[in-house]
Each structure stands twice: as C-alpha cells, then as structure tokens.
Amino acid sequence: VTSYAFDISVPSLFLPLISGTSVNILAGEARFESMKHELQEQPYLLRMTPHHGKALIAFMGEAVCQLTHTFVIGGEAFPLELYDQLQAKFPNSVIYNHYGPTEATVGAIALNVTAQRDQIGATMPIGxxxxxxxxxxxxxxxxxxxxxxxxxxxxxxxxxxxxxxxxxxxxxxxxxxxxxxxxxxxxxxxxxxxxxxxxxxxxxxxxxxxxDEQIKIRGFRIEVGDIESQLLQLPEVDSAVVQAKELAGQLQLVAYVKFDLMHEIKFASSESQLQDNERKLAAIKRSLAGQLPEYMLPSQYQVMTDWPLSANGKLDKKALPVPSLTELSSVAVQPVSETEVRLVQIWSEVLQTSEEHISVVESFFSLGGNSLSLMLLLNKLRSEFGAALQLRELYQSSDIQSMAKRIEHLLWMEQDDDDEYEGELLVL
Known part of the structure; x- marks a missing residue:
C-alpha cells in the first residue's frame, strides 16, 4: 500500500522476493479494491501508514475479515481509535505499531498492540x-x-x-x-x-x-501535540492538526479538524452542512476551553474533508492551506445597540481585522485575541466609554453582546450614583 519512495517499502518489496513469493504493484484506488478481495482469500503481512489504514477500512465497507493477517502500521502517529477500528474489521489479525526513521534503516521500535491492548492507557505507545x-x-x-x-x-x-x-x-x-x-x-x-x-x-x-513543533506564543512555550491530543479525544473529531500561523500580524494557533465519519450527516444543502459544521466547532471550542489554559486555545479553526498526503502516504503538513480570516469566520451576528456597534469598531482596531468578520456572539479569543491584546482593548474601552471596567470582567464577558451589557450596566450604575448624590444636595 506504500509508495516505493518511502523507506517502509524496502521490506515490503524485498521480503516477499527473498521468500520466494511475488510482489504486485497497483496504482490508485485499484490497490484497495484488489486488497478488499485478496484479504478474504489468504493471510497477508501488510505494512501501511495510518492514513492508508483508514482508507482500507472505508473500502471494506460492512465486510469483516476472519483470516489472520499481520498489520504493521508506521510512518506517523497511530491513534488507538484506528487500531480498534482495524481490529473490528480484522478480529483475528495481529496489529503492530512500528516506529523508525529512515536514518535507522526502517525500524527501531515496535509494539504488538493486539497482545498489549489491555495494558495500554489513553494513548498509543510506540513500543x-x-x-x-x-x-x-x-x-x-x-x-x-x-x-x-x-x-x-x-x-x-x-x-x-x-x-x-x-x-x-x-x-x-x-x-x-x-x-x-x-x-x-x-x-x-x-x-x-x-x-x-x-x-x-x-x-x-x-x-x-x-x-521543532514546540512553539512560543506570548512567552508561553506550547507543545502543539498536547492540543492535538485533546482534540482527538472529542467525539466530533476524527483527526486533527494544530499549527502556528502568522495571521492578522500576529502568531496564532490554527486547528485543522476533520470530523468523525460516524458523526457526519448528509445534508441537502450546503447551508445546512455549514450550520452543522458550526455546531460541531462550537462544541469543540467549549470542550477545549474546559481542558486547556487560554494561551493554548486555537484562535482559528479550519474544517478539512481530506488531508493532503505526501508521496509516502504521510500527512503533508506543509500543504495545509493557509487560513484566511474570511474563510474561518462564522456568519457574523450583527450588532444591534449603539454600544455593540462601537465595540465592533474597537475590536476591529485591536484585532486588525475587518468589521464584517466580527460576530457579536464570538469570543474575543476565538477571533485571535490574547491576554496582551485584551489589555489594549481594556484601555480603549475605558477611554471610549469612561466605564470603570476591570480586566477580569473582560475575561468573564468575552463576546461583544456580553461586553456591551456589562459596559451599559456599569454606566447605568455610575449615572444612578450621580443622581443620588444630586438629590442629597437638594435636600440639604
């Protein structure tokens, strides 16, 4: 299943030949169609990447193979969920997780996942x-x-x-x-x-x-794998990649997510599909906010239908699209009150983005804000409205609707205090 340019192909090509058997090289989807039938005929040793494993499961459809195959999965991270899916399709097979860079001649570390599944925790060891x-x-x-x-x-x-x-x-x-x-x-x-x-x-x-995936944002050292790990634990997510991208003049965390096929719904219109995507993304954001500190929360999300793969069958992270704020923004809920209108203008200045991309129900942080830009926002709000806002109040009211209500309440309270003071003077 692997490209001949990938080092894992060396044993795949030569082990059969030195054992007196043959090698069949198939192209495109034909390889999976052929495998679907061949795997029901006799036991095989199969070496593939996790992405190829997912493709094989999709081509298998409802079929379950009872033969004893040996799977060697390597080349990139092997999710436990994928192992469970493979084992369900091939219940009598043995599945290995295999790790090894080209510089160490294909393989260096391995784990018989089938034998050790009961001892494995929430993440897959490499062995x-x-x-x-x-x-x-x-x-x-x-x-x-x-x-x-x-x-x-x-x-x-x-x-x-x-x-x-x-x-x-x-x-x-x-x-x-x-x-x-x-x-x-x-x-x-x-x-x-x-x-x-x-x-x-x-x-x-x-x-x-x-x-080299450890990044530093606003002085915080972040391991993007920790964020990806949290994303992969969510029921809506099939696979995910997190990268740091330069957007709107600052380094931001972008989460690329592909939804779990089990949670996919086929819609008659693209509008319905968009609404479903927004619902899932909202659930993902809520879940992450409860698990990660603010500085580790992705500020942008991009939904992927398929992952770009290299010739070796690995995820090609360099080919991931550079997200634009236009694509990543939800359909913006427009401001209603004068306070909301002015807040949209101020947010636009602080976040360096167009007003049309700002929704009054979207969090300041999900639009690219951070603790430093929140301080800048606080100073602008105090200057603009004259309200005695505190930083903690902006954290608690992080969308424009909530922020506008908080500002209006503070202004009303201050006005009420002034009226009471004037009344006392009249009495005196």
Missing part, C-alpha cells in the same frame, strides 16, 4: 526497541532524563546509517558520538531523531511530538 537497537532519552546536554520525563530520542545500533551523502554539516548535526559506549562498540554512533518521547507503563516508549 520497545527492536533487537540490536539501543535508545536513549536525553536532554539538550546529552544527559539522561529521569524515568517518565520527556526528552529527545536518540537511536544507536548497527542499523543506524553513517550520515547523509554529500551533506557533511547536516550529518555532524544529526549523527553524534554515543557518550555511553566506547568507540569500538556497534552502538558508538547515535542518530538524533528530533522526536520527543518518554517512558510510560511497562517501559514502553510514548511519542510526545517533535522538538
């Missing part, structure tokens, strides 16, 4: 090192981190390559001498993977994201 492979979880100074702590994964062993052809600088950066082995050891060279991992449970390794 334990394969024979003749050593792994180290290190900090930036190449020191071992405490057990259970997160660090960068280094791989050593005879399967580790010597470096990149004609790229000496990159080789020196990515392949380092192993400080825990002598120079004559077969483990004396380590590959710096750039992957963050930690030990969990029975000494299983858990993938925690990429070193």
């Amino acid at each position: 334990r090192p394969l024979p003749n492979t050593k792994v180290y979880i290190l900090n930036k100074e190449l020191g071992l981190v405490p057990k259970g702590a997160m660090g960068e994964l280094y791989i050593a062993g005879p399967s580790v390559s010597k470096g990149y052809l004609n790229r000496e600088e990159l080789t020196q950066k990515s392949f380092v001498v192993n400080p825990f082995e002598d120079e004559n050891s077969q483990y004396n060279l380590m590959y710096k993977t750039g992957d963050l991992v930690r030990y969990i449970g029975e000494d299983y390794l858990e993938y925690c994201g990429r070193v």
Whole structure:
C-alpha cells in the first residue's frame, strides 16, 4: 500500500522476493479494491501508514475479515481509535505499531498492540526497541532524563546509517558520538531523531511530538501535540492538526479538524452542512476551553474533508492551506445597540481585522485575541466609554453582546450614583 519512495517499502518489496513469493504493484484506488478481495482469500503481512489504514477500512465497507493477517502500521502517529477500528474489521489479525526513521534503516521500535491492548492507557505507545537497537532519552546536554520525563530520542545500533551523502554539516548535526559506549562498540554512533518521547507503563516508549513543533506564543512555550491530543479525544473529531500561523500580524494557533465519519450527516444543502459544521466547532471550542489554559486555545479553526498526503502516504503538513480570516469566520451576528456597534469598531482596531468578520456572539479569543491584546482593548474601552471596567470582567464577558451589557450596566450604575448624590444636595 506504500509508495516505493518511502523507506517502509524496502521490506515490503524485498521480503516477499527473498521468500520466494511475488510482489504486485497497483496504482490508485485499484490497490484497495484488489486488497478488499485478496484479504478474504489468504493471510497477508501488510505494512501501511495510518492514513492508508483508514482508507482500507472505508473500502471494506460492512465486510469483516476472519483470516489472520499481520498489520504493521508506521510512518506517523497511530491513534488507538484506528487500531480498534482495524481490529473490528480484522478480529483475528495481529496489529503492530512500528516506529523508525529512515536514518535507522526502517525500524527501531515496535509494539504488538493486539497482545498489549489491555495494558495500554489513553494513548498509543510506540513500543520497545527492536533487537540490536539501543535508545536513549536525553536532554539538550546529552544527559539522561529521569524515568517518565520527556526528552529527545536518540537511536544507536548497527542499523543506524553513517550520515547523509554529500551533506557533511547536516550529518555532524544529526549523527553524534554515543557518550555511553566506547568507540569500538556497534552502538558508538547515535542518530538524533528530533522526536520527543518518554517512558510510560511497562517501559514502553510514548511519542510526545517533535522538538521543532514546540512553539512560543506570548512567552508561553506550547507543545502543539498536547492540543492535538485533546482534540482527538472529542467525539466530533476524527483527526486533527494544530499549527502556528502568522495571521492578522500576529502568531496564532490554527486547528485543522476533520470530523468523525460516524458523526457526519448528509445534508441537502450546503447551508445546512455549514450550520452543522458550526455546531460541531462550537462544541469543540467549549470542550477545549474546559481542558486547556487560554494561551493554548486555537484562535482559528479550519474544517478539512481530506488531508493532503505526501508521496509516502504521510500527512503533508506543509500543504495545509493557509487560513484566511474570511474563510474561518462564522456568519457574523450583527450588532444591534449603539454600544455593540462601537465595540465592533474597537475590536476591529485591536484585532486588525475587518468589521464584517466580527460576530457579536464570538469570543474575543476565538477571533485571535490574547491576554496582551485584551489589555489594549481594556484601555480603549475605558477611554471610549469612561466605564470603570476591570480586566477580569473582560475575561468573564468575552463576546461583544456580553461586553456591551456589562459596559451599559456599569454606566447605568455610575449615572444612578450621580443622581443620588444630586438629590442629597437638594435636600440639604
């Protein structure tokens, strides 16, 4: 199922040949149609990415295969939900999670998920090192981190390559001498993977994201994998990716989400589909707001019907569309009162976005606001309305409707105090 340009294709192509069997190379949808029938005929060893696994499940339809196949899933994160779906379609099969960068010659770590499913918690581990492979979880100074702590994964062993052809600088950066082995050891060279991992449970390794996916927004260090993990736990979400994008002149978190097919409803009109998407996104935002701090909440969301894939069958994050505020904004609920109209104008100035994209029921933070821009908004509101607003009140009333009511209430209270004072003077 994998492209020949992907390193996982090496055992897929050559293991059958050296075992005396044949290799059939199929293109496009034909490969899944063929597999659907072949898998009902005899047991197979199947190596594929999670995205290909999802496609296979879709092509299987209502069919269930009782034969004993062996699935090796790798190339990117393997969600537990996908494992359960595969196991339901192939109840007698054995399914492995397989991890290994090209630099470590295809495979370095694996887990028999079928055998260990009862011991696995909420997230899928990548497993334990394969024979003749050593792994180290290190900090930036190449020191071992405490057990259970997160660090960068280094791989050593005879399967580790010597470096990149004609790229000496990159080789020196990515392949380092192993400080825990002598120079004559077969483990004396380590590959710096750039992957963050930690030990969990029975000494299983858990993938925690990429070193280069740690971002800093407003002084807060954020691991986007933590946000993605929360999204994937929601019933509405099939898959999700979070990225930091430069929007409206500032770095913002954008969540790309694909809805769970089990929650999809076919609508007669695109308007009904849009309303359903808005309902689901509203539920997602509410759920995340209860699980994550404000600075980790995505300010923009983009609904995906399909993910862009590379030639290797992996998610191509670089091909994700750059979101525009026009596309991401809901159908704006227009202001009614004079206070709401002026608030829309002030929000537009602070958020550096068009007034037509601002809905009076949308949160300041979901439109791209943050704690710093909220301070700017507070100063503008105090200057514009003369109301004694407090910062905590803006957090509590984060949409224009609520904010307008709060401002009008404060102004009424201040006016009421003035009237009472004038009355006392008349009595005197």
